[in-house]
Amino acid sequence: MGAKQPMSVIDKAIWFIEGNFNRSPSLDDIARATGVSRFSLSRSFSWGTGMPVMAYLRARRLTEAWKALRDGAPSILAVALEAGYSSHEGFTRAFRDHFGITPDEVRSGCGIDERLLTEPIKMEDWNMADLEEPRRETRDAFTLVGLGGRFEMGGGNAIPALWQRFQPYEGTLGEVPGYWYGVCGDWREDFFYMAGVEVKRIPADLPPELTTYRFPAQEYLVFRHEAHLSELNRTFAAIFGRYIPDHGYEPVDCFEFYDEGFDPQTGLGGIEIWVPAKGKHQR
């Protein structure tokens, strides 16, 4: 029998949610149970599963409630209680928002779009790449300018379009040539992404649609992604869903680093993901 891997933060979170969703746990409760901060949990879970943790909790509660109602549960209130709701109105509103029909309509035999159901995420469902141990690099402060926006988790197809929109600005910003940066951060239900380049000085005539981002001097963990760019999500999932929480780091804003070895036409050539090495002391 092979050695069993220790439970990751996401394993712990899912295990805790499955055992406690009728108690309506808060993000803080789940974070406490997993031993990381609420921000760390939030980001790790999103990257690891493609779903924000509280959205997963809500979807699991409502899925189990739907099953109970479909199976003929006699009491809507009792189902609401089991799903962790404290009022009939709150339960009905959440149920209708999620499935588009009321609990009573389910009892009356109305169907739902079953793609809206959420079953417990299993470890094998996670789409994580295998990671090499990152190298450590220290880098001076630097400034990026680029096009930024907010994107939904799993909605990565919008990011190539952002790079395309940024292309006309390249060569006009006085940038350091031959390097491109994709800044990722401010993870909430969605996250911030900026396609940009490094500048030594912010151009005085910076177009208003462009934004700036400054990284301070700090130490980084540098992960290498060698596979096709379309598989970058799997590397991010492994970094933020497993490596960062399991090694006691905080998932702070990071950047993808593209150099001339990367071919944007083929999506091959490899890139690096630079993650500030923050929070190690909190282990």
Next chain:
Amino acid sequence: MLSEPRIIDLPSRPYLAVRRIVKIPFGTVASKALADVSRRMKKRGIAAADAPLFRYNIIDMPNALEVDFGVPTEREEEPDDLLVAGVLPAGRYAMLTHTGPYRDLIAANAALLDWIKAEGLHLDMHPSPAGDVFGCRLEIYPTDPKIEKDRSKWVTELVFKLAD
């Protein structure tokens, strides 16, 4: 011990409460909810204007009930992430006072419901898929069991709003 039931007119009264879906027996849900209300009101600098009450919003016996565990306030207050803010509606209520242990309250409730029926009166209540929805069905607890240890002296007022 039960008083004679009677009909009273009550003005509207605001209250703050924690809303919970519960099963019978309540266990520690009620005392914990009232403690939560008290703590939050203290933090917000709001004083209780009267004795604690349970407002039964929806009853689906024997499965579950939706109850507001709260206290009246002098004026209408804002709800927050814990407390719901409600108003006990003005109107005609059937009332009965029970003196004794809380375990006898089921019988006291039955006595008041029987009296209402015998008098040809109707509760402010309508059925719904979730259970019977009440206009205002209250249990008011003027006695603090932490102070009055003798259960035979515990007073509970049952106050049920009647249909107009």
